[in-house]
Amino acid sequence: MAELDQRERRIAKLDKLRAAGVDPYPPRSSCTHTTAHALAAFEALGEGEKLHSRVAGRLVSMRVMGKSTFAHIADGSGRIQILARQDVLGAEPYQAFKQLDVADFISVEGSMFRTHTGEVTVQVENYTLLSKALRPLPEKWHGLQDVELRYRQRYLDLLSNEEVRNVFITRTRIVSAIRRFLDARGFLEVETPILQPLYGGAAARPFTTHHNALDQTLYLRIADELYLKRLIIGGLDRVYEIGHNFRNEGISTRHNPEFTMTELYQAYADYNDIMRLVEELYAAVAQEVLGATHITYQGQDIDLTPPWRRITMRQAILDASGIDIATVSDYASLSAAVQAKGYSFGKLPNWGKLIEKLFDETVEPNLTQPTFITEYPIDISPLAKKKPGEPQLVERFEFFIANMECGNAFTELNDPLDQRERFAAAARDYTAGEEESHPMDEDFITALEHGMPPTGGLGFGVDRMVMLFTDQTSIREVILFPQLRNKD
């Protein structure tokens, strides 16, 4: 019991260092190379040339062999071996070096050489403690495996699991590639409110909060849509936002309450233009980040090369279930047709919801290769423009890759009176108990009444795109700090 644990031992060392006049957390550090640069510079040396370098990083391993000690230090660029020798450092500094702990940050300075086994190494001529660590690192061979600890202490996960680090580096590259793609096409990146007096643009339950000074209820946004369209009305013809949406709903391997969505709006475009943009964007990002337009997801080869398959929802459902939704154009007859085929989905609020359910059950599980599903029911699409000659359908598509719904787009509804009607219908659902329906947004209608050009709009989940590109099956593996329940 009297035995000191590892943390207590390290605190005792800290006290000893301070007593000896050493600052264990000095305010500044300096180095001449990152570990990767030092290794590259050494390899580039000519015959007979020497390289003296100072590198800094976290001590990640130590092999003490009496009067000499090998160790590795790691920085963001990689790791490098260092060799401390008593005859080079002097007896006292060498003893002090051996008192360092794995996980401490140090900088070391010295000339570089190659060991007998061929590893490029810095001969430590002097060193400085940069930051003392009080806790040990996870197991050096297996890394941190406990999923809960990995999420709660992601820094340890990143430190000890290289694959995890690579997933998040790839995530950042994907987001950068999206930006580059859209910037190059003249889209303007904007920021719209996250705290909104009224939520909208999607069907989801919001998080509710309160502003004290205004004494007013505010909602965390569930979508960017209605603000971005205001910008289209304002004459910013191509806008996009990559931001967080917040939906107060269940958590699963595909849903985190806070997630990242790219939304974009392009004036004088329609949903056909947006389809071409989507397939080009995914292919371009894949090419840039992964170096190919083919990806492997959970062992399946997926070809993102444009053009992608396009099929109407009517045809897709007909192929999968034998039901032609065009011939059963009201809820009762569709419901009868669905039951006749042996499905039972329970009572749904309207014709469109039933179609959506039928689609989810019969078509979606088979959408492995990238597919655009087009022409959605109007009653589940309150912000999309009607399809000419098809009063029950709108110009909308969703796209699916690896059986995942990856994004949603439409020719935007710019008829303010029609929009008011759609909101009113949704508001009736809302009072009828559909919590996730749109509330009436008078301020947005007013904006539309000032005139919005024909516009195509798109939203796609960045997290799901990252899952696809990094071959991950859980959204928590692509979000640095996924939402977890409090431990106590």
Added chain:
RNA sequence: GAGCCGUUAGCUCAGUUGGCAGAGCACCUGCCUUUUAAGCAGGGAGUCGUGGGUUCGAGUCCCACACGGCUCACCA
């Protein structure tokens, strides 16, 4: 919200039919000047997720709860 599975040392994991709580890494002591999962010798380390129960005796069986994972439900 439901079902199934998991929770043992700082980390990775064993733990038999209910019978003294184990290993590797990490840590500590000693030896060791080219190691790299360094090596050799010795040592310390546990609220077995939490709380009840059954039992002479519970890491192990039963109940409840907590947290996590997966599946489902939910989910534009």
